[in-house]
Amino acid sequence: xxxxxxxxxxxxxxxxxxxxxxxxxxxxxxxxxxxxxxxxxxxxxxxxxxxxxxxxxxxxxxxxxxxxxxxxxxxxxxxxxxxxxxxxxxxxxxxxxxxxxxxxxxxxxxxxxxxxxxxxxxxxxxxxxxxxxxxxxxxxxxxxxxxxxxxxxxxxxxxxxxxxxxxxxxxxxxxxxxxxxxxxxxxxxxxxxxxxxxxxxxxxxxxxxxxxxxxxxxxxxxxxxxxxxxxxxxxxxxxxxxxxxxxxxxxxxxxxxxxxxxxxxxxxxxxxxxxxxxxxxxxxxxxxxxxxxxxxxxxxxxxxxxxxxxxxxxxxxxxxxxxxxxxxxxxxxxxxxxxxxxxxxxxxxxxxxxxxxxxxxxxxxxxxxxxxxxxxxxxxxxxxxxxxxxxxxxxxxxxxxxxxxxxxxxxxxxxxxxxxxxxxxxxxxxxxxxxxxx
Amino acid sequence: xxxxxxxxxxxxxxxxxxxxxxxxxxxxxxxxxxxxxxxxxxxxxxxxxxxxxxxxxxxxxxxxxxxxxxxxxxxxxxxxxxxxxxxxxxxxxxxxxxxxxxxxxxxxxxxxxxxxxxxxxxxxxxxxxxxxxxxxxxxxxxxxxxxxxxxxxxxxxxxxxxxxxxxxxxxxxxxxxxxxxxxxxxxxxxxxxxxxxxxxxxxxxxxxxxxxxxxxxxxxxxxxxxxxxxxxxxxxxxxxxxxxxxxxxxxxxxxxxxxxxxxxxxxxxxxxxxxxxxxxxxxxxxxxxxxxxxxxxxxxxxxxxxxxxxxxxxxxxxxxxxxxxxxxxxxxxxxxxxxxxxxxxxxxxxxxxxxxxxxxxxxxxxxxxxxxxxxxxxxxxxxxxxxxxxxxxxxxxxxxxxxxxxxxxxxxxxxxxxxxxxxxxxxxxxxxxxxxxxxxxxxxxxxxxxxxxxxxxxxxxxxxxxxxxxxxxxxxxxxxxxxxxxxxxxxxxx
Ligand SMILES: Cc1cc2nc3c(=O)[nH]c(=O)nc-3n(C[C@H](O)[C@H](O)[C@H](O)COP(=O)(O)OP(=O)(O)OC[C@H]3O[C@@H](n4cnc5c(N)ncnc54)[C@H](O)[C@@H]3O)c2cc1C
Ligand SMILES: Cc1cc2nc3c(=O)[nH]c(=O)nc-3n(C[C@H](O)[C@H](O)[C@H](O)COP(=O)(O)O)c2cc1C
Ligand code: SF4
Ligand code: SF4
Ligand code: SF4
Numbered sequence: 001x002x003x004x005x006x007x008x009x010x011x012x013x014x015x016x017x018x019x020x021x022x023x024x025x026x027x028x029x030x031x032x033x034x035x036x037x038x039x040x041x042x043x044x045x046x047x048x049x050x051x052x053x054x055x056x057x058x059x060x061x062x063x064x065x066x067x068x069x070x071x072x073x074x075x076x077x078x079x080x081x082x083x084x085x086x087x088x089x090x091x092x093x094x095x096x097x098x099x100x101x102x103x104x105x106x107x108x109x110x111x112x113x114x115x116x117x118x119x120x121x122x123x124x125x126x127x128x129x130x131x132x133x134x135x136x137x138x139x140x141x142x143x144x145x146x147x148x149x150x151x152x153x154x155x156x157x158x159x160x161x162x163x164x165x166x167x168x169x170x171x172x173x174x175x176x177x178x179x180x181x182x183x184x185x186x187x188x189x190x191x192x193x194x195x196x197x198x199x200x201x202x203x204x205x206x207x208x209x210x211x212x213x214x215x216x217x218x219x220x221x222x223x224x225x226x227x228x229x230x231x232x233x234x235x236x237x238x239x240x241x242x243x244x245x246x247x248x249x250x251x252x253x254x255x256x257x258x259x260x261x262x263x264x265x266x267x268x269x270x271x272x273x274x275x276x277x278x279x280x281x282x283x284x285x286x287x288x289x290x291x292x293x294x295x296x297x298x299x300x301x302x303x304x305x306x307x308x309x310x311x312x313x314x315x316x317x318x319x320x321x322x323x324x325x326x327x328x329x330x331x332x333x334x335x336x337x338x339x340x341x342x343x344x345x346x347x348x349x350x351x352x353x354x355x356x357x358x359x360x361x362x363x364x365x366x367x368x369x370x371x372x373x374x375x376x377x378x379x380x381x382x383x384x385x386x387x388x389x390x391x392x393x394x395x396x397x398x399x400x401x402x403x404x405x406x407x408x409x410x411x412x413x414x415x416x417x418x419x420x421x422x423x424x425x426x427x428x429x430x431x432x433x434x435x436x437x438x
Numbered sequence: 439x440x441x442x443x444x445x446x447x448x449x450x451x452x453x454x455x456x457x458x459x460x461x462x463x464x465x466x467x468x469x470x471x472x473x474x475x476x477x478x479x480x481x482x483x484x485x486x487x488x489x490x491x492x493x494x495x496x497x498x499x500x501x502x503x504x505x506x507x508x509x510x511x512x513x514x515x516x517x518x519x520x521x522x523x524x525x526x527x528x529x530x531x532x533x534x535x536x537x538x539x540x541x542x543x544x545x546x547x548x549x550x551x552x553x554x555x556x557x558x559x560x561x562x563x564x565x566x567x568x569x570x571x572x573x574x575x576x577x578x579x580x581x582x583x584x585x586x587x588x589x590x591x592x593x594x595x596x597x598x599x600x601x602x603x604x605x606x607x608x609x610x611x612x613x614x615x616x617x618x619x620x621x622x623x624x625x626x627x628x629x630x631x632x633x634x635x636x637x638x639x640x641x642x643x644x645x646x647x648x649x650x651x652x653x654x655x656x657x658x659x660x661x662x663x664x665x666x667x668x669x670x671x672x673x674x675x676x677x678x679x680x681x682x683x684x685x686x687x688x689x690x691x692x693x694x695x696x697x698x699x700x701x702x703x704x705x706x707x708x709x710x711x712x713x714x715x716x717x718x719x720x721x722x723x724x725x726x727x728x729x730x731x732x733x734x735x736x737x738x739x740x741x742x743x744x745x746x747x748x749x750x751x752x753x754x755x756x757x758x759x760x761x762x763x764x765x766x767x768x769x770x771x772x773x774x775x776x777x778x779x780x781x782x783x784x785x786x787x788x789x790x791x792x793x794x795x796x797x798x799x800x801x802x803x804x805x806x807x808x809x810x811x812x813x814x815x816x817x818x819x820x821x822x823x824x825x826x827x828x829x830x831x832x833x834x835x836x837x838x839x840x841x842x843x844x845x846x847x848x849x850x851x852x853x854x855x856x857x858x859x860x861x862x863x864x865x866x867x868x869x870x871x872x873x874x875x876x877x878x879x880x881x882x883x884x885x886x887x888x889x890x891x892x893x894x895x896x897x898x899x900x901x902x903x904x905x906x907x908x909x910x911x912x913x914x915x916x917x918x919x920x921x922x923x924x925x926x927x928x929x930x931x932x
Contacts (some may be wrong), residue, residue, distance in 0.1 A: 013534035064499070342538040349477035361478070376480040376533055399473050401539060 003308045009194040009252040009275045010168045011127045013100035015040035018278035022105040028088035037287035041100030046077035046131040047085045047108040059205045059215035070231035071280045072205045086123040094123035104129040127168040148174035152184035158190035173197040178237040184249045196254035198236045200226025229280040233258030244272030262296030262420035270316035324419040332407040333389040340404045343374020347395035349380045358388035441703035443570025444728030450699035453726035466552040470499035484533035487514035506553035508564040515590035521550035548802045572596040577659040582610020583862045584665030584853025587869025593636035604645035614692045615913040617719040631782035652823035665854040668813035681775035687810035705806025708732045713743035714809035720808045725756045737765040778803045805882045842872025877903035
């Protein structure tokens, strides 16, 4: 069994799975339930001057009957008083001394930041997360992503916090910014101990076609919300990788955004996340999901002979490069396995209408295939014309059978050549420009 | 003893309620979302009317039930009946690719019912008569599925169509013959109305060959379609066959469709002679009308029954008993009423003939006997209407299966009287094909059948239409397995 315990910028927790700041981390009661279920840490629902919420507050993107592929909220920070929140943090810490409890804060002035940081420490919090990320409601008041979107402002506020903080400080980044690394660098310059990302993305999920209101609807009106859940994972991974790869950032990262299971978590870790945080998946299924996350990550680490999270952390970062460093002389084509093909022809129509027209439907006899795949004997069978296949990968993505279509390498016999190499060679006259596709 | 009804009205109608339940909205959405939306999908190939199954299922998934119903009815005017009565396990659902991913196939029949119920419940009309008619007149003889299929297609192509039907009500066996727990006659009548809405005239109570001659038809119409179906049930030729409790299964089933259920006379101990789907229907409906013990007597073995596997299962589920390898040799007559049936065991001779085993005779007690040993071909009727029409050796009207054309240029044929007796959906498909045959003949135009557009086109393989060459998945599967077994010494993915 691998050792899942982590020391994240000085914050220790029995495992890297933390409950993200949000509805599941609202109260001591929920925190007890989370830790009982197995979560290693929890970032408290953001504490600030209490706000008033509207109803309703959430909406979702469902796809093909799958609920909550994406999730949207117009909720604000904690609607409970700071006194209650800090008292409950203290209670929780007494009962769970080895679990990580992080106070998430959003304040309006230097004085209030100082005050709240001190009260967090007094309550026994293991760390502080600065919420510069909330894209709605708070920024209209000069907080949340309004801060996160301006690196210089964020840097100044972070440095106020660092003036009094004696426990690790994590800056939570908003994805609603052109260059995420600018925000990460600002945190670094201000002396923060770690960053966490991503917070939610500006969103509107839908328009109700009967009422012409978007949802969530509050007396016929809606508002721009914050988007999260499984659909945002690719965006979060992109930003986490960018920060991890930036030599000017180099600080611990807590990965957030669309994590639902151990696989998602492991992917964030491979991109350098030392801990991961989960909100939507808990709102969907409850704290119990962590059981499989712990078990699955353990099994994976064992299988890969990794002994601790550190062995996985960052393993994939260097395998992402900029496009111009990719090898133009590497060629793959799609190949269909007719033994597992079920004859849906989705590959055919995808390539035909959406790619490069290089799959043929052929009579199985002409392929020496006996009766051919699928339920209807003698029905025509898809076959890739490999000479014309550009290796785009579309067919393998649409194929409903795992591993039925594989991309196989076709040796070109040419040495690797990147776009940059190519440009240089053309400029020096060493080679002629590659003719455009006909 | 004379027979009496057994059950009360409530009991009988509860027993005869639909066995295939409609889908709830959410259920339909979830099921529709499972469909892969195959291109040139095998389920389309397996549908004798070529319904674009993935297209209508996708419309259900997006909440466009009206569009789904339109896709269905454009291909198959009896789409609502077919949703309930088609042997989908050997047709579309049997062909679904999900079998090969070791999953349950899509419930195409129930989804089709969902879409057609949606418009029927709301009185929505999705088909419209054509804006222009071409003034050409076509007569259709018989308002069964074949006749309706042909008439609906012709009407949409702009023809003036008159259907002649000898019965009081239209619909053929779809109105009078389908097991009551699958389909209620009213739905079949509603479908005939749908055909009328397209501008078709249906004249019931007119028998061609009796009230109007074939010659008169040829005089008044430019083309004729014959969808005569099959005739009465075959006789057994047994002593005692004319006793009042010995009935043709079709007559018994017809009564169920015309009389109130609690007035149908049924025996306590019913013997059904035959091993086909009609025999199963007679047996299961006897059980549902209160018979205590129902036995199907079949002269060959279980594996040779012509009833579909799932129909056989249904009979077993209804506690029907089976007496295989046995044939009737007489009826036990007590004071002019049936008291039992005399049976004898059968066996196969060396040269493959069925013979009675001497000395194996025995009596099975019963008070009702239903005969379900096939229907007569309509040779006599055909001779009477069109004496020159060519009839094949097996008694069906000879025709080109792709166009329904006969040896007489302006006469076309389809359905049971041409295929010897298959399913409703085959009859509709053949009627439709004949409509295109007629159109080609009268207008010199070959109507383009619905296909999914493809670069390779029909010849290249992507036909997207079961109309061209409907397949029956179970037959092909057997062939497929057999081929695999011989070539590879075993199936690789049975
Ligand atoms: C008991 C039973 C159960 C069945 N169950 C199913 C089932 O569950 N599912 C399924 O798909 N199929 C089933 N079938 C088969 C199906 O009913 C037939 O294949 C289908 O009805 C054939 O259609 P048709 O139009 O060719 O003939 P029919 O339905 O027989 O219609 C022929 C019509 O022509 C009329 N007619 C005949 N001669 C003349 C004339 N001279 N002048 C005017 N009118 C005339 C007849 O009155 C009749 O209305 C069943 C059949 C039987 C017997
Ligand atoms: C209803 C809701 C309320 C949230 N409230 C907060 C908050 O108060 N403070 C905060 O830092 N993030 C808040 N978040 C953002 C989450 O912590 C997290 O960053 C984001 O949802 C992405 O993770 P996920 O895809 O696992 O949900 C909230 C998210 C949701 C859905
Ligand atoms: S990889 Fe792309 S181009 Fe090649 S067959 Fe698949 S879809 Fe077509
Ligand atoms: S998508 Fe996959 S399963 Fe479907 S036809 Fe193509 S190879 Fe076969
Ligand atoms: S074969 Fe099955 S999965 Fe494919 S389109 Fe037909 S019903 Fe859908």
